[in-house]
Amino acid sequence: MSISTSLLVEFATDFQFTTICDERVVSIRELIAQSNAVIAHAAEQRLVLDDNPASYACWAAKLAQSE
């Protein structure tokens, strides 16, 4: 996965309304790309239609009740 530096700068400037210097973008680009790829891959492999971003609290409470 590759995200160009210029695209990242544009993204941050246009969509987040904040500016980060090009040097800094270069330095975090690899980290972002790496995490992006890891999460995207995991989502493709594991995420099912019924998974819900808010399900964790419900699951944890049920687990505690069952023990």
Added chain:
Amino acid sequence: MLGRKISAVRMMESLDRLTLVQAAEAISRGEVRSETLTEQALLRLASIGPELNCVVAIYADQAREAAKLADRQRSRGQALGLLHGVPLAHKDIFYRAGYLSEGGSKIRRGFMASETATVLKRLDSAGALDLGRLQMAEFALSPTGYNEHNGHVLNPWKLDHVPGGSSSGSGAAVASRLVYASLGTDTGGSIRHPAAMCGLTGVKPTWSRVSRAAAMALSWTLDCVGPLARTARDCARIMRVIAGQDANDPTSAQGPVPDYEAALVGDLRGVTIAVPRTYYFDYVSVEVASCLDQALSVLRSRGATLIDTKAPDMTLINSMMHVIMTTEAATIHRTWLKQRPQDYAPQVRQRIEPGLYYPATRYLEALSLRTNLTKEWLSVAMAGADLVFLPTLSIAVPSIKETTTGEPAEIAAKIGVITHCTRGINYLGLPSVSVPAGFVQDCPVGFQLVGRPFSEALILRAADAFQLDTNWHEAVPRIAS
């Protein structure tokens, strides 16, 4: 018994050496006045506090009034709370109406809270006294306690070393016996790091067990509020007071709050503890490993069964933690990042900035996979056991210089090692206690016991059983003498 020969400490029988529970019981029995303990704490906060740079503000007049009232209530035979008259002070992240709350930052300097954190209200209701605000890492964003604006908090055991963060002032203040306990917050290890590095017991509760209402947020999905204290029993008492559903925090869990102290039965028969030998032990130094091995022996001697397991894919779990923490922090900080970027320390700003770049889908995927990955971690790392044993910090406590000099990438790598064993637990939402387990290079070492969701009673039971056979938690740094 382990740990009896601690050359760096003095075991003095004096009031500041009492544990929180001992202090509360001494007050309730009329053996000591709250005013006496409060005067002593105020004196120590004003004298030792500046030496460690761990205090932001002291509320001396209010504390004296509250102590007088506490003593009057006791002498009248009024019903007393579990923490009646006990002097505490907390991380400068909790709001109290009419008082400043600055989050260790330049940006929030002068911020006056208009509401009071639920956890402070609950401590107030239990009779605890709030003596002031304690230092912390800027916006709770450093596992070392790094704070460029207010200066570094010093580790009471070794003054040129870090105290751990982000609840750095809480760690230094309780370890040097300025107050009996302190509340901190933990988003990636911020209670457990200072607990381990200062020789304290610290609890990161299950996510949602303790209200975060009117505590400055860093990451809603990961933030937890919990105690730093001297013993597991002290933590159990505070947890009983602060845990439970809160109408002001819609994420707070509804389940009943157990009597955590009643669970401290002193033995571990029937309890199985898993030790994941992969990932978590990758960076463990020989000296730290020796302390951890001794700790495991004590747990076994108390009746626990130990089994070796392995960790699942922690790269995945750490990536999930990173996207959630940075995205939520960037959302909270976006306006300030835009308007006042120069008012963040570069090390702090750089930890937030990646959150501006993740697509929303990645963030939501990380949230959606949380249940799935927690089940997997419990299945693989815990593998049918009741608890998981992990290092808190794999290496000896680093010096301030080691964690502040070098290229940003070098510093980031060092921070990564410090949070290696803690940050994933926040994504998993699991409860964890850090327990003192010895000394390496004159600084404390700690281990974690991690449980299933809402198993705080069990992690505290195991920590308490360990402390019955060790006295690392009784060690006092020279500066406190």
